[in-house]
Amino acid sequence: MMVTDKGQVTIPKALRDRLGIGPGSEVDFEQQGDAILVRKATGAPSRGARIAERLRGRGDVSMSTDEIMALTRGD
Template sequence: MVTDKGQVTIPKHLRDELGIGPGTSVEFELEGDRLVVRKAVDRPSRGQRLVERMRGRGDVSLTTDEIMALTRAD
């Protein structure tokens, strides 16, 4: 049964067979008149994508002492 929010329960034996646990991403695909659910291909997590976008952006020519002086309100 589909809930009002469009949620469905995947039976435990199928979750176990596919290695789907809490927090696992799944993909839905329409094949003719069938809806297929698959464990999503491993992709970088949202956090990993954010870190990659930020990598190298903290490069500054200031020393740690200079940065600390800027953050202190004297």
């Protein structure tokens, strides 16, 4: 298996199928000696959930919903 200049490798389809890894799946990497263990992440929040949690409570705009909608519509 070849590592790209971005550090990427392709997980073989048979292995992805066995592990239930599809597009958007989260995976964990663990070093064991000189080997790397790859497993499907379980119980961990998704990337989207982590981003949403980090942004939660940051909306400090003092505008009403109607004012924000007018801006987005170009009124």
